[in-house]
Amino acid sequence: MDKGQKLNEKWIKASILGTIWASSEIVLGSFLHNLRIPFSGNILTAIALVILISASYKWKEHGLFWRAGIICALLKTMSPSAVIFGPMVAILSEAILLEISVRFLGKNITGFLLGSILAMSWNLIQKIFNYVIFYGYNIVELYSNLMKYAQKQLHLQFDVVWAPIVLLLAIYILFGTFSAMIGIKTGRKLLTHSNEPGKVLQNMQTGNSTTKKSSIFNYSVPWLFLNIILMFGSLILINQISFVAWATLVSVIVFAWAVRYKRALRQLVKPKLWIFFIATTMVAAFVFTTIQAEETRIIDAIIIGVEMNLRAIVLIMGFSVLGTELYNPKIRKLLGKSRFKQLPLALELSLESLPSMIANIPDLKSIVRNPVHVIHQLMKHAELRLDEIRKKTAFKQKVFIITGAIGKGKTSCIKNVIKKLEQEKTTVLGIYSERIIKNNITVGYDVINVSNNKSKKFLRLHGDNTLGKIGRFVIYPNGFQMGRNTLNELQNTRAKIIVIDEIGKLEIDGGGWSECLLNLIKTRNNHLLLAVREEVLEKVIENLGIEAEIIYNVSENKCEDFSQRILQFINY
Secondary structure (H helix, E strand, O other), X not given: OOOOOOOOHHHHXXXXXXXXXXXXXXXXXXXXXXXXXXXXXXXXXXXXXXXXXXXXXXXXXXXXXXXXXXXXXXXXXXXOOOOOHHHHHHHHHHHHHHHHHHHHHOOOHHHHHHHHHHHHHHHHHHHHHHXXXXXOOHHXXXXXXXXXXXXXXXXXXXXXXXXXXXXXXXXXXXXXXXXXXXXXXXXXXXXXXXXXXXXXXXXXXXXXXXXXXXXXXXXXXXXXXXXXXXXXXXXXXXXXXXXXXXXXXXXXHHHHHHHHOHXXXXXXXXXXXXXXXXXXXXXHHHHHHHHOOOOOOHHHHHHHHHHHHHHHHHHHHHHHHHHHHOOOXXXXXXXXXXXXXXXXXXXXXXXXXXXXXXXXXXXXXXXHHOHXXXXXXXXXXXXXXXXXXXXXXXXXXXXXXEEEOOOOOHHHHHHHHHHHHHHOOOOEEEEEEXXXXXXXXXXXEEEXXXXXXXXXXXXXXXXXXXXXXXXXXXXXXXXXXXXXXXXXXXXXXXXXXXXXXXXXXXXXXXXXXXXXXXXXXXXXXXXXXXXXXXXXXXXXXXXXXXXXXXXXXXXXXXXXXXXXXXXXXXXX
């Protein structure tokens, strides 16, 4: 990962979950599909749901599900399967549906159960939607007429048109319910066994754990837009020109895609595609000439079947070529500048983790025998990976010091730096001291909370000196306590920069803000911006053990330059 960039922990966790999910899709998905096991997609979805639900018992951040879905969908491009666009949409949709459910209902049995059912049912909805998109409304008419024909032949007294869909939906709901219950059971087990040492699964399934390097492809943004025009333009023209002209146009487009994109070409050589092509054409000819009430010529029925198949080929290949062009580094770089700028970093982390995750995905037999134990072990592996990443990407605290003699503008410079950083959307918290002047005489200082601009009397020429004095000024208890409370509350806060104004003789002797400053240095959650008097600068650095990144003298430099240098150091 780029050392100049920082990945937040929510994306790190999402990266780990998405990688486990993708590993199961790549390894088990290929196995299930090659064996033609019924409901293989539902089995994969069930595994994913169990992983996500169980993980949420340990990792409680909102937004993990949809982030993990994005990571998994993108990693799906590493799958040996040529058809990836549909599964990518399914993965992301399932993650979003689960996320929506727990957002509204909470991370409880109800939220998990409904989310799991919705995510699982999406497989059926997407399958129906795909058929309608690929084959047009003719597929609906084809299905409806076939069901009516079956109802008539079997002398059934009820409408069977919706029966297969309702039956399938019921099966999907059962799959979703079962997945949620396993996920909840596994999550609870994770909580009760949280102190057990993690055990990494040892290659229960052997296989290629390395990702093959893809050959260099000449990405092109113009080709991306051209492909969009060709795909959707051909669909618009389907009823605008003659069938012969449209079929010729589609043939030219398919040929061009096959020449440029090997992934798209692989889909044309699959026997399954041509078997389905012939079967769909024959069924269409039968339905539209025999079953349908309106009489249709056999040649017209065949044309309808061929048209349905050509439409499907255009969409299947079209989505494949779009997926290829969308992997363009320029587009990924553009994405990195958007609100999803954490995504490329998370994806890079996932690619680092993918080989080990694939190596630790168990075989299907182990999952069926004891799914709770297997998922529990996978989550233990995930937590070990999280600790490893935390150490690798540990936050490196930087300390910036503004120094100068009394009255030379240290506090003014701090205020300017705060303003500049906030303009650049950088969070700044902490305290600074505002000089109080009457009749051109400094009579004291107020302590100001950066986050809300609230102020308290801090130093005055006269008053109760119970807390001691700084120079000729008496420390006011209320102001001192407000400053301490503000700094203490920031110890476990993730800001960007914490400001502490006027570190001096009192802090060298262990008083003032010294305890708060040492705690902030120890926790290392944020960068620090300190104002230190020039006369005690060396002693402050030595006594408090400060390693300053930049020491800036207000008498020698412009404050604007200091702001820019700070931004350069902390601009992740």
